Amino acid sequence: MRLLHSTLFKLVEFMERDLPPYAILSHTWEMEEVSFQEMQSGDAKRRKGYSKIEGCCKVAAAWGFEYVWVDTCCIDKTSSAELSEAINSMFSWYQKADVCYVYLSDYLFPARKDNSLDEEGFKNSRWFTRGWTLQELIAPESVIFFNNTWHDIGTKHSLGSLISEITEIQVEALMGAKLEEFSVAQRMCWASRRQTSRIEDEAYSLMGIFGVHMPMLYGEGVHAFIRLQEEIIKTSTDHTIFAWATKFPRTRYYTGGLLADCPSTFANKKFIAPDSDKNTLPFETTNKGIHLRIPIYEDSYGVLDCHDLKKPGFNLAIKLTKNPNSSDTFQFDEFCGIVSLAAEDRQGLPTKSIYVATGTSLVPPLPPRFHDVELYFQTSFRPARNMVVAGSFPPNLTTKNYLDAATSEIGPGTGFCTLYLREFHSETRGYRSYGDGFVVIVNTTYPGHFEVRVIVAEPSSEAYYYGLLKKVSSEYKSWLQESWKERHVSWKRPLDRFRWQHPRRLWWITVGTSRAIRAGKRVIIVTIEDS
Numbered sequence: 130m131r132l133l134h135s136t137l138f139k140l141v142e143f144m145e146r147d148l149p150p151y152a153i154l155s156h157t158w159e160m161e162e163v164s165f166q167e168m169q170s171g172d173a174k175r176r177k178g179y180s181k182i183e184g185c186c187k188v189a190a191a192w193g194f195e196y197v198w199v200d201t202c203c204i205d206k207t208s209s210a211e212l213s214e215a216i217n218s219m220f221s222w223y224q225k226a227d228v229c230y231v232y233l234s235d236y237l238f239p240a241r242k243d244n245s246l247d248e249e250g251f252k253n254s255r256w257f258t259r260g261w262t263l264q265e266l267i268a269p270e271s272v273i274f275f276n277n278t279w280h281d282i283g284t285k286h287s288l289g290s291l292i293s294e295i296t297e298i299q300v301e302a303l304m305g306a307k308l309e310e311f312s313v314a315q316r317m318c319w320a321s322r323r324q325t326s327r328i329e330d331e332a333y334s335l336m337g338i339f340g341v342h343m344p345m346l347y348g349e350g351v352h353a354f355i356r357l358q359e360e361i362i363k364t365s366t367d368h369t370i371f372a373w374a375t376k377f378p379r380t381r382y383y384t385g386g387l388l389a390d391c392p393s394t395f396a397n398k399k400f401i402a403p404d405s406d407k408n409t410l411p412f413e414t415t416n417k418g419i420h421l422r423i424p425i426y427e428d429s430y431g432v433l434d435c436h437d438l439k440k441p442g443f444n445l446a447i448k449l450t451k452n453p454n455s456s457d458t459f460q461f462d463e464f465c466g467i468v469s470l471a472a473e474d475r476q477g478l479p480t481k482s483i484y485v486a487t488g489t490s491l492v493p494p495l496p497p498r499f500h501d502v503e504l505y506f507q508t509s510f511r512p513a514r515n516m517v518v519a520g521s522f523p524p525n526l527t528t529k530n531y532l533d534a535a536t537s538e539i540g541p542g543t544g545f546c547t548l549y550l551r552e553f554h555s556e557t558r559g560y561r562s563y564g565d566g567f568v569v570i571v572n573t574t575y576p577g578h579f580e581v582r583v584i585v586a587e588p589s590s591e592a593y594y595y596g597l598l599k600k601v602s603s604e605y606k607s608w609l610q611e612s613w614k615e616r617h618v619s620w621k622r623p624l625d626r627f628r629w630q631h632p633r634r635l636w637w638i639t640v641g642t643s644r645a646i647r648a649g650k651r652v653i654i655v656t657i658e659d660s
Contacts, residue, residue: 130222131203132196133168135186140168140203141196151196152189153226155265155272156181157234157255158201158326168202184279185230198222213345220264220337229269231256236276246282252295260325260334267298267319268337270305297322297399308338312402312435313361314369317395331392332357340364351390355488358388359414366409368433372401372445374467386488387419387447387461397626400438401445409434410480417484418458424478425449427649430468431459431483432475443469448651449485458484468644468651502653504571505540506548509658514636515553519566522547534657541652546571549586550657565634571655581640581655583629628660636660 131142132151143149161177173179182199189197204215223229233254236247256262266272272285285292285303293300298319302311316338325331329346332353336342341360346353358370371387373394389395403409410422424432430446437445446469448462506526510516518532518539526542534550551566566586626641637660645652 130198130218131165132198133182133186133203135190135195135197138168138173138182138186140165148225149196150194150227151198152185152192152194152228152230153198153223153269154181154185154200154230154232155223155256155262156232157259157262159234162201165202165205166207173202181232181234184275185232188230188275188279192228194227198226209345216333216345217336217342219261220268223265223268223337224270226269228271228273229265231262231265231272231274232277232279233274233282234277236282246288248291251282251288251291257295258323260320260323260330263296263320263323264334264337266292266296267302267308299399308340312369313339313365313367314372314395314398314401314435317370317373317389317392318398318401320392321396321398322393329353335392336360354391355388359487362412362414362419366411367403368409368435368445369398369401369403371433371447372398372435372467374447374461386486388488390488401435402438404434404436404444407434414487415484418486420482420484422480422482424475425481425483426470426474426478430470430646431485432470432478433467437469440469442472444472444475446470446646447485449483455484457482458486460486461488468646470646502651503541503543503647504546505538505542505652505654506546506569507654507656508534508537508539508550509656510534511659514659516550517553519549519551521549544572548657551586565631567629567631567638569640569655569657571653581642583638583640585632 130145130148131140132149133140135152159178163173163176163178163182167173167176173182178201182202185197185199200215200219205211233251233256235256236250236254266285269285274282274284274288276282289300289303292298292303296319299306299311299315302308302319308316316335319338320331320335325334327347328350329348333345335357339357339361341357341364343356343360349356361370373389412419412421414420421431423434426432426446428451429449431449432444432446435445436443445467447467449459450462452458452460506521508516508518512535516534518534518537521539521542523542523546526539526546526548532539539548548569549566550569552564554564568584568586570580570582570584572580572582626639628637628639630637639656639658639660641656641658643654643656645654
């Protein structure tokens with residue numbers, strides 16, 4: 130390992146067993162960073178990035194550290210062998226450091242007169258969006274944050290709750306809990322909203338998080354992430370690695386297999402955990418696919434030993450399509466993906482030995498098929514809100530008008546559906562008084578198109594509601610038809626959850642989408658609730 134002397138600015142090599150105490154720098158790369166060659170030749174001071182190294186060394190020396198490690202100048206990146214060794218050792222180097230200095234070049238604290246933490250500025254720092262900085266946050270025991278003028282603004286421990294909110298990393302993980310205590314899906318979730326300059330680094334930057342090693346093959350693209358998952362499978366029996374295709378994940382490619390193509394597919398998987406009460410049978414990758422021994426439900430769903438912590442009593446299951454040329458080989462159905470299966474439906478299911486394609490044959494994604502999927506609306510509002518379901522389109526979605534929306538389920542419907550909700554104020558002598566409302570629109574009628582929207586509805590007479598839904602259904606469907614015909618709108622998956630604020634009343638609602646199995650059918654559930 131090569132370290133930089135904090136006062137002499139000379140590079141010194143050490144064997145791993147002879148390492149002195151050292152501080153390590155975490156930062157985001159910018160223009161004119163200092164290279165190993167420039168540090169050796171004495172040209173480093175001409176580069177803009179030299180001030181960053183100088184600041185790090187000054188702080189380290191003041192705290193008694195004779196050596197620091199900085200990735201820009203301590204690695205000879207012209208040597209592929211050295212670069213590969215450094216990337217495979219990176220997590221260990223940050224873990225062994227006595228302290229990690231996080232330099233936030235875009236954080237201008239103290240920006241407030243009272244010197245209090247500018248939380249919004251801290252949250253918006255680019256450092257929290259980069260792939261490599263994830264391991265640099267988790268691996269070291271001691272992490273200190275600095276602003277752009279090298280003023281100390283807090284530590285990983287003092288800012289733990291705020292950092293957890295920003296990164297979706299559990300506080301326990303930030304405080305030093307063993308990473309094995311967190312599921313594969315949870316750890317992937319930590320990286321799901323981060324970016325790297327090279328596609329391959331999405332995988333390489335996670336090797337330390339999962340305790341695996343593999344050679345660097347820049348140019349392999351998304352295959353690097355599939356290789357990473359194959360390495361994880363060699364040392365883990367955690368089924369959550371297959372639990373990525375829930376709630377319409379964002380994928381770069383349709384892989385045709387059970388392995389994801391990028392970390393972003395694990396977004397919102399913070400609560401996916403393995404079943405602790407089950408003895409999961411081992412599985413492995415083979416030249417025939419991933420070999421699993423799992424219960425099969427209705428010959429179409431492979432039941433996994435994992436669940437969503439927010440849905441007790443349910444297991445996650447993968448939708449499978451049987452290969453017509455083989456009785457034990459299946460293809461993963463990415464559209465239906467992962468669904469929730471009630472625990473009682475799992476009881477008594479036989480365990481089968483099957484093979485599922487890994488997904489190494491990457492092709493552009495195909496539009497999912499939504500038009501034949503049943504839709505259900507579920508509402509949940511506080512009683513004090515007095516929200517009622519005023520009606521729907523088509524009208525037969527609801528069995529009666531003015532249904533209490535505190536806890537209701539409306540459906541099933543298919544194709545194009547709308548649900549009209551409004552506030553109920555009072556009833557005097559048979560006359561009902563209503564307040565503001567809104568309409569939730571769900572459309573699945575065009576090839577590969579699934580969309581959820583919310584629009585405001587004016588408070589008015591009962592007759593207005595019928596006219597409103599008729600107008601919405603005709604105009605909105607017409608607009609979609611023309612946009613598809615004229616502009617060839619590409620299919621898109623909706624956000625799995627979004628918030629909407631009424632423009633006049635200023636109260637919020639949350640609309641979410643999820644998948645489930647009912648009576649052997651795949652269904653989409655649209656939840657509408659207080660926010």
